[in-house]
Amino acid sequence: MxxxxxxxxxxxxxxxxxxxxxxxxxxxxxxxxxxxxxxxxxxxxxxxxxxxxxxxxxxxxxxxxxxxxxxxxxxxxxxxxxxxxxxxxxxxxxxxxxxxxxxxxxxxxxxxxxxxxxxxxxxxxxxxxxxxxxxxxxxxxxxxxxxxxxxxxxxxxxxxxxxxxxxxxxxxxxxxxxxxxxxxxxxxxxxxxxxxxxxxxxxxxxxxxxxxGNCIELKGMGQASRIANNFVGAGYKGHSIYAENYGGILVSSNNVFPRGSSSIYFSGVVRSSVTGNRFHSFYPGMLVFAANCCENLVSSNHFMRDSEPWAPMQKYDNGLDDLFGLLQIDGSNNSVIANHISESIDTQYIKPNAVKPVIINVVSGSGNYIANNHIVATTEIAQINDAPNSACFSTQVGALLSTTNLKALDVTTVLVQKRSVRNIVLDSGNDEQVEMDKTMNAFRGTPVPGR
Amino acid sequence: MxxxxxxxxxxxxxxxxxxxxxxxxxxxxxxxxxxxxxxxxxxxxxxxxxxxxxxxxxxxxxxxxxxxxxxxxxxxxxxxxxxxxxxxxxxxxxxxxxxxxxxxxxxxxxxxxxxxxxxxxxxxxxxxxxxxxxxxxxxxxxxxxxxxxxxxxxxxxxxxxxxxxxxxxxxxxxxxxxxxxxxxxxxxxxxxxxxxxxxxxxxxxxxxxxxxGNCIELKGMGQASRIANNFVGAGYKGHSIYAENYGGILVSSNNVFPRGSSSIYFSGVVRSSVTGNRFHSFYPGMLVFAANCCENLVSSNHFMRDSEPWAPMQKYDNGLDDLFGLLQIDGSNNSVIANHISESIDTQYIKPNAVKPVIINVVSGSGNYIANNHIVATTEIAQINDAPNSACFSTQVGALLSTTNLKALDVTTVLVQKRSVRNIVLDSGNDEQVEMDKTMNAFRGTPVPGR
Amino acid sequence: MxxxxxxxxxxxxxxxxxxxxxxxxxxxxxxxxxxxxxxxxxxxxxxxxxxxxxxxxxxxxxxxxxxxxxxxxxxxxxxxxxxxxxxxxxxxxxxxxxxxxxxxxxxxxxxxxxxxxxxxxxxxxxxxxxxxxxxxxxxxxxxxxxxxxxxxxxxxxxxxxxxxxxxxxxxxxxxxxxxxxxxxxxxxxxxxxxxxxxxxxxxxxxxxxxxxGNCIELKGMGQASRIANNFVGAGYKGHSIYAENYGGILVSSNNVFPRGSSSIYFSGVVRSSVTGNRFHSFYPGMLVFAANCCENLVSSNHFMRDSEPWAPMQKYDNGLDDLFGLLQIDGSNNSVIANHISESIDTQYIKPNAVKPVIINVVSGSGNYIANNHIVATTEIAQINDAPNSACFSTQVGALLSTTNLKALDVTTVLVQKRSVRNIVLDSGNDEQVEMDKTMNAFRGTPVPGR
CATH class of the missing domain: 2.160.20.10 (Single-stranded right-handed beta-helix, Pectin lyase-like)
Structure with missing residues (x-):
């Protein structure tokens, strides 16, 4: 029995x-x-x-x-x-x-x-x-x-x-x-x-x-939670991982693949961690900290953005342009340390046309610490894709693996908007790649080879 | 059958x-x-x-x-x-x-x-x-x-x-x-x-x-173990995670919440890792390396210390004062890299009265490498708490989320005691925040906005 | 039923x-x-x-x-x-x-x-x-x-x-x-x-x-996979973790112990992460990126290499010498950030005799970013080991814990081969420890205590 x-x-x-x-x-x-x-x-x-x-x-x-x-x-x-x-x-x-x-x-x-x-x-x-x-x-x-x-x-x-x-x-x-x-x-x-x-x-x-449409959404308010070791990938309209008004979340070791309007969208989240994740996206706004997110840590993550390689989905995106920031931060005293960020897109897909894409965009707040991020921006040559629709896997892997014949793409690695002050940006781009009021913030540029 | x-x-x-x-x-x-x-x-x-x-x-x-x-x-x-x-x-x-x-x-x-x-x-x-x-x-x-x-x-x-x-x-x-x-x-x-x-x-x-009282204790001696993805929180007298004489431990992706006399207490532990964890505590001594801990890595962790917000527990603490160090390190050749550390306390709770709290306190040893840690210290206004005792959750989350109206708190971000030499402290506080013999150790201060 | x-x-x-x-x-x-x-x-x-x-x-x-x-x-x-x-x-x-x-x-x-x-x-x-x-x-x-x-x-x-x-x-x-x-x-x-x-x-x-012989092998091609929280340890001839032609792998929070010819061997792997792991090895070549691995992140890992302490296995090794590099990188635009690397070997075991061991060896490619790695190199005094063969555990732990009486060992912390250019090496060794063409690459040495 x-x-x-x-x-x-x-x-x-x-x-x-x-x-x-x-x-x-x-x-x-x-x-x-x-x-x-x-x-x-x-x-x-x-x-x-x-x-x-x-x-x-x-x-x-x-x-x-x-x-x-x-x-x-x-x-x-x-x-x-x-x-x-x-x-x-x-x-x-x-x-x-x-x-x-x-x-x-x-x-x-x-x-x-x-x-x-x-x-x-x-x-x-x-x-x-x-x-x-x-x-x-x-x-x-x-x-x-x-x-x-x-x-x-x-x-x-x-x-x-x-x-x-x-x-x-x-x-x-x-x-x-x-x-x-x-x-x-x-x-x-x-x-x-x-x-x-x-x-x-x-x-x-x-x-x-x-x-x-959306994968994981933490709503209301809350604390001390963990989102770890998941495979996550939302549709182009929604969020892969979303949280609002939480403290002490640990988002760790997730493999977040496309599409997802955002891989991570935090609204009013504080004192939380996004560490050791692998993020892959086809759009800007991969990670968004909105509504005054404070004192969060973003470290040891791998961010990869390229263009949608699969024909049935190429007509969709999340509507954001390349000035939005691959990462956008609204808030204070956050830490963005020791991340690798790759962006590889054919220049024809840059929106608005011919702008210099922004990788990390600090739109408000103060006291953010952005250090030791390695930003690799390249142009890929979009391939003519006549594979059958079912060949999603080989199409995707082929796109991901194609790192030869890439050319450097000129980007703004860090943009600190004028209303945001007292931020510290270290070794996350050289003097020409980091755009901010260097009298109101602190800056040390990544040394440039050969200079 | x-x-x-x-x-x-x-x-x-x-x-x-x-x-x-x-x-x-x-x-x-x-x-x-x-x-x-x-x-x-x-x-x-x-x-x-x-x-x-x-x-x-x-x-x-x-x-x-x-x-x-x-x-x-x-x-x-x-x-x-x-x-x-x-x-x-x-x-x-x-x-x-x-x-x-x-x-x-x-x-x-x-x-x-x-x-x-x-x-x-x-x-x-x-x-x-x-x-x-x-x-x-x-x-x-x-x-x-x-x-x-x-x-x-x-x-x-x-x-x-x-x-x-x-x-x-x-x-x-x-x-x-x-x-x-x-x-x-x-x-x-x-x-x-x-x-x-x-x-x-x-x-x-x-x-x-x-x-x-205590949550996880590794005793005797041992090697190659993993403490990962746990929710842990000891009482005010004991340790959340304790180890002695171990090598090769990996403490990873844990969410360690209060109280806990220490979140992590290592005694004679070597060649181990504390990475990608979220720690929250109400007392100094959140992480203690005692008895000559050597060659350990502490990276990509989020440390948050504030004051006990819940009435029934406000009479208890771990007895340590704010000069002890939020992190205290006794040992050599350790690495403390890419951590976010928040301390937010009402000045009335600082012990001894009106001292400048110490965040990372290197009390002995040599060759420690402390780099790219972002330390955010603020004073919070302690709220009069007349919530019923059962309202623990909303009390705690409310305290955690309150990051507005914080004022900067003056702290020693890194203190290297006189007997400890040949340490390297990089980008973990500016010249006024790091206290050590700068002729016996190596130092590069975090650049200061506006200077 | x-x-x-x-x-x-x-x-x-x-x-x-x-x-x-x-x-x-x-x-x-x-x-x-x-x-x-x-x-x-x-x-x-x-x-x-x-x-x-x-x-x-x-x-x-x-x-x-x-x-x-x-x-x-x-x-x-x-x-x-x-x-x-x-x-x-x-x-x-x-x-x-x-x-x-x-x-x-x-x-x-x-x-x-x-x-x-x-x-x-x-x-x-x-x-x-x-x-x-x-x-x-x-x-x-x-x-x-x-x-x-x-x-x-x-x-x-x-x-x-x-x-x-x-x-x-x-x-x-x-x-x-x-x-x-x-x-x-x-x-x-x-x-x-x-x-x-x-x-x-x-x-x-x-x-x-x-x-x-080998533990985990990912072959052919693939994407978006996770190897996490494993205990892994291959034989001296094989690989603990091997992958070829994959993109978007996340290797996270593993405890990889000896022996293993390599702890991690990647061939043609791109846009992947090796984060928050603990690696222990007895040979050079702990981590090998071969065949043009690009845009990968290696961060927050603890690497420990010492000599085989257990008698039955002391006659075996992986055949590599100390100029190979404890980590060897063939590829471009990789990030090696915020790792702790310990090497502790008796000088009598250094091969070829009396050479200066290489820790990170960049053998080709460009645009690699190597920052904030703490490299601790020491000589240990090999102990005469007359323990019974069954005493593997106490022999191993004893070796691991012996961090007293270590003397500094002179190593090349980072070697960038001549054919590799436009790399950036920051705070991962001082001017004498990092060997590369500093006109073709960018360099900032770790400050030296007392200078």
């Missing part, structure tokens, strides 16, 4: 998990609450439970509502595959494909939110509880949440599967929470992957969250 | 896991040893076993003694919640709480060590074996060890639940060991969380070890 | 897993393919499966061939122990050992490849599929693959168990793949641990891959 706190969605007595796993899980949660009804029973009484999702395809028609602590939902496979490649492959090729959908322990999100403006309504998993204490230790691990399709966004592009819009969210946490873990998941084709409000000591680790 | 090497504590034939899971697990270990008795049987013979702890509350009255290799003990929930908030919440509020105890796969440690001076006696899990080889590959994963209560420490404070004393240890490894893993655990309200002697290639990853 | 997509090798109806777990797993894969035969069935149809390997000793006589996506193979124990210590321990000592083999969920690789030159033929797990799409989301987790013995290599050393040759590979991925995960594994005594061709978004995390 299986332990009463261990559930398997395929064996629970009520509901059909293949038709609506949401109803099954809600039934299980009701069962947990009825069995664990006393808040203090013999020094315990509410240990929660684990719900197992074996490998399989499970439709979710009913939103799961989690209002108990210590619930762990776990599968045996993150099941990611690229739906973006699949949906941009011609039907005649696709007919020969051996599989076309994600897999593993896979939730097929069938929720149709009536209005797109209520993100919570479109969530597959909605976590919220009022009263005290905050929910603690809810865990999601090792399964797949698949939004299935994007839908037409009314833009007239007639390109529904590339809109990154469908009103669906994978996991939405709507109230204050403590010590949650989201690990090993695969999230795909959702307008929002994971949205968490008011987190304390949240861990989002080792997930694969890609081909979502 | 379940495989004979897979055990479930709720299904083992002997003992009652809810009354004494320790006796059950010891019975299982005896069974493993009787079944796996031959050291070399057909190129194997002692594969060990896995013991599963389903979600639930399990009292542990008998210490578990592990003397076999390849034993994995695994649960389905780390179950952390803040007992510190709960025990500092008035009973009338608490009456409305939906749960008050940690959960998940939870061990309630009922061991009462007779004398507090024998840490091993108070351990819930005691791992030790004599002879050869060392124990290998013992693994603890994804369960909760809860010490339940702290007890009065005789200090007269009449504040038992905030003493961080109870003589209990979560996991105590007492003999040389190899390739152990402690991952995904939740440890809480223990005087010592994890104590490991003589480790080789130990991994302590992705755990939540907080509200313990 | 167990879910049909959940298999246990000890309960599958066909084959004997103890005699040939390979045949059993192949039978399971055949079953999966027959049950999941339709590529698009109700928006799904091929979710894959999980195969569980309980703790135990399982011989593998038949190679496992994986040609389905979303297959997860998982055990309950990585089971690593040092076979190297065991095979270098005298029989009379060994007779008293409590266990002599690795354990956990352990695969004993009995495959005997007829020719050593076909690595795929000697693989325990061979993953390959032709056609589209690429295989996705195959996962290996938490089990042990043990090659059992090395064999005589014809060198006349009569030291078979220390050759690191046996023609066996743990996991060999032979075709393009996406979103694979290899986590928590223990790999030992294999000539090749993990070899993956043409990976996209591959995660190799939290494994213990040691005492293998």
């Amino acid at each position: 299986v332990n009463e706190n261990c559930y398997d969605v395929t064996k629970y007595s009520v509901g059909n998990p293949y038709e609506d796993v949401g109803a099954v899980i809600n039934g299980i949660i009701t069962d947990i609450k009825s069995r664990q009804a006393v808040s203090d029973l013999n020094d315990g009484g509410k240990p929660g439970a684990v719900i197992y999702i074996p490998p399989g395809d499970y439709r979710l028609a009913t939103q799961v509502v989690i209002d108990v602590s210590y619930l762990k939902i776990v599968g045996s496979g993150h099941g990611f595959t690229s739906s973006s490649i699949r949906f941009n492959t011609p039907a005649n090729e696709l007919a020969h494909w051996r599989e076309v959908w994600p897999g593993g322990s896979r939730i097929l999100v069938d929720i149709s939110p009536e209005a797109f403006d209520d993100e919570a309504a479109g969530a597959a998993f909605y976590v919220k509880r009022s009263g005290n204490p905050r929910l603690s230790s809810v865990e999601f691990a090792d399964f797949c949440i698949d939004g299935l399709h994007f839908i037409d966004d009314g833009s007239g592009q007639n390109d529904a599967e590339n809109t990154y819009k469908n009103g669906k969210t994978g996991i939405y946490v709507g109230s204050a929470n403590d010590s949650f873990r989201i690990t090993g998941m695969g999230l795909i084709y959702l307008e929002h992957g994971v949205t968490v409000h008011d987190a304390d000591a949240l861990a989002i680790d080792n997930n694969f969250i890609a081909e979502c | 379940v495989n004979e090497n897979c055990y479930d504590v709720t299904k083992y034939s002997v003992g009652n896991p809810y009354e004494d899971v320790g006796a059950v697990i010891n019975g299982i270990i005896t069974d493993i040893k009787s079944r796996q008795a031959v050291s070399d049987l057909n190129d194997g013979g002692k594969p060990g076993a896995v013991i599963y702890i389903p979600p639930g509350d399990y009292r542990l009255a008998t210490q578990v003694v592990i003397d076999v290799s390849y034993l994995k003990i695994v649960g389905s929930g780390h179950g952390f919640t803040s007992s510190s908030i709960r025990f500092n919440t008035p009973a009338n509020e608490l009456a409305h709480w939906r749960e008050v105890w940690p959960g998940g796969s939870r061990i309630l440690v009922d061991i009462s060590p007779e004398a507090f001076d024998d840490e091993a006696a108070g351990a819930a899990f005691y791992v030790k074996r004599s002879g050869n080889p060392r124990l290998s590959s013992v693994e603890f994963a994804d369960f909760c060890i809860d010490g339940l209560h702290f007890i009065d420490d005789g200090s007269g404070q009449n504040d038992a639940e905030n003493t961080y004393k109870n003589g209990k240890t979560g996991i105590y490894v007492g003999s040389a060991n190899d390739s152990f893993r402690i991952t995904g655990m939740g440890l809480i309200y223990l005087e010592h969380g994890v104590t490991v002697h003589d480790a080789d290639a130990l991994a302590i990853d992705n755990n939540f070890i907080a509200e313990c | 167990v879910n049909e997509n959940c298999y246990d090798v000890t309960k599958y109806s066909v084959g004997n897993p103890y005699e040939d777990v390979g045949a059993v797993i192949n039978g399971i894969i055949t079953d999966i393919k027959s049950r999941q035969a339709v590529s698009d069935l109700n928006d799904g149809g091929k979710p894959g499966a999980v195969i569980y390997i309980p703790p135990g000793d399982y011989r593998l006589a038949t190679q496992v061939v994986i040609d389905v996506s979303y297959l997860k193979i998982v055990g309950s124990g990585h089971g690593f122990t040092s076979s190297s210590i065991r095979f270098n321990t005298p029989a009379n000592e060994l007779a008293h050992w409590r266990e002599v083999w690795p354990g956990g969920s352990r695969i004993l690789v009995d495959i005997s490849p007829e020719a050593f030159d076909d690595e795929a033929a000697g693989a325990a797990f061979y993953v390959k599929r032709s056609g589209n799409p690429r295989l996705s989301s195959v996962e290996f987790a938490d089990f042990c693959i043990d090659g059992l013995h090395f064999i005589d290599d014809g060198s006349g050393q009569n030291d078979a168990e220390n050759t690191y040759k046996n023609g066996k590979t743990g996991i060999y991925v032979g075709s393009a793949n996406d979103s694979f995960r290899i986590t928590g594994m223990g790999l030992i005594y294999l000539e090749h641990g993990v070899t993956v061709h043409d990976a996209d978004a591959l995660a190799i995390d939290n494994n213990f891959i040691a005492e293998c």
Whole structure:
């Protein structure tokens, strides 16, 4: 006999998990609450439970509502595959494909939110509880949440599967929470992957969250959380990693690939770290610190920006031009130290035409410390791309590997706007590459070979 | 039929896991040893076993003694919640709480060590074996060890639940060991969380070890271990991460929050790394290298120190004053590079009164290399805090986010004591902020804006 | 009844897993393919499966061939122990050992490849599929693959168990793949641990891959992958981490211990990161960038090189001399920032005799940025080592901890070869320690104490 706190969605007595796993899980949660009804029973009484999702395809028609602590939902496979490649492959090729959908322990999100403006309504998993204490230790691990399709966004592009819009969210946490873990998941084709409000000591680790409109969003306010070791890549409209009004976040060792309007977008975030990540993007604004972000550390990251090499996506971008800054900083007392930043673009793609692109743009604030960043700017020769749409992988890798025959591109490595003062810029570009009021800020230029 | 090497504590034939899971697990270990008795049987013979702890509350009255290799003990929930908030919440509020105890796969440690001076006696899990080889590959994963209560420490404070004393240890490894893993655990309200002697290639990853007197302690001597991606926060008397006489430790990507007498305390540790961590503390001495720590690297970390904002804990601290150094280094040839260090304290809390706080204090040794650290020191206006005790989260986050209206605080960014020579200090403070014998050491000051 | 997509090798109806777990797993894969035969069935149809390997000793006589996506193979124990210590321990000592083999969920690789030159033929797990799409989301987790013995290599050393040759590979991925995960594994005594061709978004995390000829090899071409939080240590002939023609790899927070001909060997790798690792080696060539590696970041790493302290291995090395460079860089626009590098060797071991060892050797390319590296070079007094062979641990730790009585060793901290120009070297050695054409490159020496 299986332990009463261990559930398997395929064996629970009520509901059909293949038709609506949401109803099954809600039934299980009701069962947990009825069995664990006393808040203090013999020094315990509410240990929660684990719900197992074996490998399989499970439709979710009913939103799961989690209002108990210590619930762990776990599968045996993150099941990611690229739906973006699949949906941009011609039907005649696709007919020969051996599989076309994600897999593993896979939730097929069938929720149709009536209005797109209520993100919570479109969530597959909605976590919220009022009263005290905050929910603690809810865990999601090792399964797949698949939004299935994007839908037409009314833009007239007639390109529904590339809109990154469908009103669906994978996991939405709507109230204050403590010590949650989201690990090993695969999230795909959702307008929002994971949205968490008011987190304390949240861990989002080792997930694969890609081909979502937005991937990870920390909202409200919160502290002391970690986003580490994830593969992340949002659509061209959204953010790969977003946070607002948080302190003490650690964003570490993530591999954030295109597209993503921004790889990292912080708004009012303070005293946080972005260290040891690898970022790759096709647009300016890879990292944005907005709304007075202060005392953050950006170090040991690798930033790489080049141009979209894959035909189906070349018509899209995030709308920012090359004067915006590959990194834009609004705020004070931040540290940007020991990063490598590569920008490699064909000059024909520079916007506005023929401007000198800005790499680090300090738009306001004071006391920022920008030191020992190595900025490599080159022009690549855009290749005529007549590869089939399905050849995304070889197209991308080929573009990434082409570092021969590059020529130096003239850029502003650091621009400090006039209203920003008392910043310190060291060894992050030579005298001609760094543009700022050198009487109001401190500067030491990178020595120039041969001078 | 379940495989004979897979055990479930709720299904083992002997003992009652809810009354004494320790006796059950010891019975299982005896069974493993009787079944796996031959050291070399057909190129194997002692594969060990896995013991599963389903979600639930399990009292542990008998210490578990592990003397076999390849034993994995695994649960389905780390179950952390803040007992510190709960025990500092008035009973009338608490009456409305939906749960008050940690959960998940939870061990309630009922061991009462007779004398507090024998840490091993108070351990819930005691791992030790004599002879050869060392124990290998013992693994603890994804369960909760809860010490339940702290007890009065005789200090007269009449504040038992905030003493961080109870003589209990979560996991105590007492003999040389190899390739152990402690991952995904939740440890809480223990005087010592994890104590490991003589480790080789130990991994302590992705755990939540907080509200313990001390969290992680590496003792004896050892090498090549990793403490990564943990949430850690000790009590005001103990260390969050402690190591002595180890070489080649990697402390990486941890989020170490208050309190903790020290976030990191190394004694005689060499050739080790502290990189990419986020540290937050309320006291000086956040990072201490004592007893001649040599050739270590401290880089890409974010250090943040402010004052205790939460009323119930404001009467406690670690006893160190602001001349001790936020980081104190005793040793040679260490590297402190590319860190961000924020200190924000109301001047009324500076000890001794009105001194200039020291951030990095090199107290002995030579050849240390301190470069490209950005030190941001500000005075915050301490807020009158009349929030209820349970409002720990909003109090803490509010304090952390308040970066507006800060004024610069005059600090010694680097102090090199007279007996320490041949150190190199670069771009870590200007000429007035760095105090040392500049004829006996090397110095390049951070350029000053406007000069 | 167990879910049909959940298999246990000890309960599958066909084959004997103890005699040939390979045949059993192949039978399971055949079953999966027959049950999941339709590529698009109700928006799904091929979710894959999980195969569980309980703790135990399982011989593998038949190679496992994986040609389905979303297959997860998982055990309950990585089971690593040092076979190297065991095979270098005298029989009379060994007779008293409590266990002599690795354990956990352990695969004993009995495959005997007829020719050593076909690595795929000697693989325990061979993953390959032709056609589209690429295989996705195959996962290996938490089990042990043990090659059992090395064999005589014809060198006349009569030291078979220390050759690191046996023609066996743990996991060999032979075709393009996406979103694979290899986590928590223990790999030992294999000539090749993990070899993956043409990976996209591959995660190799939290494994213990040691005492293998080579540990991790990324071949062909690929992108956006992560090698993080592993314990790795190859034999003296092979590489701990090798990659060729990849872009966007993140090698992060690994603890890479000896021996390993190289800790990291990159060939034609671009736009990748090596950050926050701890490397320990006994030979020059710890990190090699060969064949025009460009735009990579090496930061916040701790490099430690000393001499082999353990008697049984002192006769072996990687054949490189001290002019090769502890780090050798062939390529352009790389960044080497904020690393700590320790070299501590008895002068009698310097090769060629009495030369000045080179730490960072830039052999070709241009535009490399080498800044803020702290290089500590000392002579250690080699100790007469009469410890028994089994005392590997105490010998190693003792050597690592001995930082007292070290004397400064004169080294070339950075050497830029004549054909390499326009490099920038900052604060990584003083004027006498950095050897390059200072008219063709840019240089700022580390200030010298007392000058």
